[in-house]
Amino acid sequence: MGTGALATGLVGQAAPLSGVSSALENKNERKQQFNMSGFAAPKLDKVRIGFVGLGNRGPAAVERMSYIEGVEIVALCDVIEDRVEKLQKMLESKGLPRAKSYTGSKDAWKKMCENPDIDFIYITTPWAWHTPMAVYAMEHGKHAASEVPAAKTIEECWQLVETSERTKKHFMMLENCCYDFFELLTLNMARQGFFGEIIHCEGAYNHDLLTGNFNKKKYSDMWRLSENQHRNGNLYPTHGLGPVCQVLNINRGDRMDYLTSMSSNDFQMAEMARQLAAKDDFYKEFATNHYRGNMNTTLVRTYKGRTIMIQHDVTSPRVYSRLHLISGTKGMASKYPDPRIATGHEWFKPEEMKELEMKYTPEIVSRIGAMAKKVGGHGGMDFMMDWRTIDCIRNGLPLDQNVYDAAMLSAIAPLSEKSVKNRSNSVDVPDFTNGSWKTNVPIELTLKGGGTTGVKELKKNDTSKQLGI
Numbered sequence: 001m002g003t004g005a006l007a008t009g010l011v012g013q014a015a016p017l018s019g020v021s022s023a024l025e026n027k028n029e030r031k032q033q034f035n036m037s038g039f040a041a042p043k044l045d046k047v048r049i050g051f052v053g054l055g056n057r058g059p060a061a062v063e064r065m066s067y068i069e070g071v072e073i074v075a076l077c078d079v080i081e082d083r084v085e086k087l088q089k090m091l092e093s094k095g096l097p098r099a100k101s102y103t104g105s106k107d108a109w110k111k112m113c114e115n116p117d118i119d120f121i122y123i124t125t126p127w128a129w130h131t132p133m134a135v136y137a138m139e140h141g142k143h144a145a146s147e148v149p150a151a152k153t154i155e156e157c158w159q160l161v162e163t164s165e166r167t168k169k170h171f172m173m174l175e176n177c178c179y180d181f182f183e184l185l186t187l188n189m190a191r192q193g194f195f196g197e198i199i200h201c202e203g204a205y206n207h208d209l210l211t212g213n214f215n216k217k218k219y220s221d222m223w224r225l226s227e228n229q230h231r232n233g234n235l236y237p238t239h240g241l242g243p244v245c246q247v248l249n250i251n252r253g254d255r256m257d258y259l260t261s262m263s264s265n266d267f268q269m270a271e272m273a274r275q276l277a278a279k280d281d282f283y284k285e286f287a288t289n290h291y292r293g294n295m296n297t298t299l300v301r302t303y304k305g306r307t308i309m310i311q312h313d314v315t316s317p318r319v320y321s322r323l324h325l326i327s328g329t330k331g332m333a334s335k336y337p338d339p340r341i342a343t344g345h346e347w348f349k350p351e352e353m354k355e356l357e358m359k360y361t362p363e364i365v366s367r368i369g370a371m372a373k374k375v376g377g378h379g380g381m382d383f384m385m386d387w388r389t390i391d392c393i394r395n396g397l398p399l400d401q402n403v404y405d406a407a408m409l410s411a412i413a414p415l416s417e418k419s420v421k422n423r424s425n426s427v428d429v430p431d432f433t434n435g436s437w438k439t440n441v442p443i444e445l446t447l448k449g450g451g452t453t454g455v456k457e458l459k460k461n462d463t464s465k466q467l468g469i
């Protein structure tokens with residue numbers, strides 16, 4: 001699988017609807033080269049990071065990392081020079097050394113990955129670049145992490161798995177929602193048997209981004225609108241799905257078996273594109289009828305007979321929700337609109353919720369939660385994720401989220417596209433672990449072997465305000 005596969009990712013924004021090559025769809029007969037689940041790389045006291053993609057998301061990641069002991073921000077890359085320069089100024093204003101700049105072309109990131117003085121490449125670019133950049137980084141001896149989703153096609157998912165196994169480099173998809181407070185609390189409760197046997201979970205990304213997607217200035221080259229124009233399914237499944245997959249121990253005792261996916265029609269995007277194009281020629285290329293159905297509902301059945309429902313609606317005027325519903329033989333939890341837990345017909349009262357929180361708060365939250373809220377990033381979960389990741393790398397611990405999780409969670413998008421296109425017929429979910437899910441151990445919920453990474457006292461700049469985003 002060489003450059004041809006990479007090219008699939010690069011042209012992905014205009015890729016055909018399914019994007020799935022049948023030969024690569026299910027490699028369950030493939031032999032795992034090396035099990036990256038539970039893999040611990042040699043300890044790195046200092047973690048030298050190169051960041052690529054400094055638009056809406058990247059600058060905040062750079063800032064968060066600047067607070068973490070042992071981190072050196074050594075390289076910054078974006079095609080737009082001005083974005084790199086703004087981040088250099090941010091580093092200077094914090095009394096940190098300037099990083100090496102990589103900019104000016106769509107290929108500058110390759111030079112960054114080739115630099116031997118970098119340990120970890122942190123990718124916050126549009127989706128089509130995640131896999132090509134991560135693969136290249138691992139091939140050049142770096143651990144890599146990318147924003148969600150890690151891959152756009154099943155072929156890319158396998159590329160990530162095969163490269164990580166062969167190079168023995170970590171690849172982590174930065175699923176920050178796994179580090180939100182209620183998600184961590186309920187994961188710990190599930191682990192300790194509070195909900196009994198888990199029967200069913202729900203997750204979602206219901207977030208009204210309709211006007212944002214059409215905003216000329218929000219996403220570089222209108223990449224996000226383009227994704228919504230050329231694909232039809234659940235394009236962004238991982239925020240709702242990541243935390244419930246941890247609750248269900250997917251890839252670590254259970255695995256996804258098959259899914260079925262259904263989309264509504266588009267009632268909003270083509271209409272908005274038409275209205276905008278009538279006033280502004282810039283939108284003419286977007287005035288088509290090929291938009292993603294506004295609401296997608298996907299159902300997954302696991303090998304052990306549990307079910308997951310995942311929704312995706314990023315255009316309807318709805319209140320933000322990731323659902324986060326857990327239902328077991330002894331109780332349930334549900335996060336939206338408010339975190340609630342029950343073991344029968346009534347929700348627990350606020351004082352009972354407090355008691356549960358005291359009893360089940362996991363160690364990472366007790367240790368770093370308050371600091372994470374101060375540093376910020378979606379209420380603190382982003383910082384908790386970054387801190388934990390660096391602490392694992394520095395202490396030579398397995399990462400909480402490995403390449404199999406990244407592949408499985410990302411695969412939902414192309415598999416849902418395939419099912420939607422085929423009257424919601426069921427589609428098998430590939431086993432990216434090639435059978436090792438049966439013996440892989442659940443993620444560690446304590447800080448055992450780590451927890452040694454401090455948080456620096458730095459002047460906090462509000463990067464988002466500074467950069468006008």
Ligand SMILES: NC(=O)c1ccc[n+]([C@@H]2O[C@H](COP(=O)([O-])OP(=O)(O)OC[C@H]3O[C@@H](n4cnc5c(N)ncnc54)[C@H](O)[C@@H]3O)[C@@H](O)[C@H]2O)c1
Nearest residue numbers: 053054055056057078079106124125126127147148219220
């Ligand atoms: N986890 C979360 O909560 C969360 C939140 C927001 C965005 N995201 C994800 O973050 C990623 C980035 O989103 P965004 O809103 O910042 O997008 P954006 O368009 O604002 O930023 C992307 C940046 O990448 C740069 N870029 C594009 N191609 C490049 C290349 N070849 N080399 C170097 N730089 C390149 C662009 O110039 C731009 O600055 C997406 O994957 C998105 O889904 C995640």
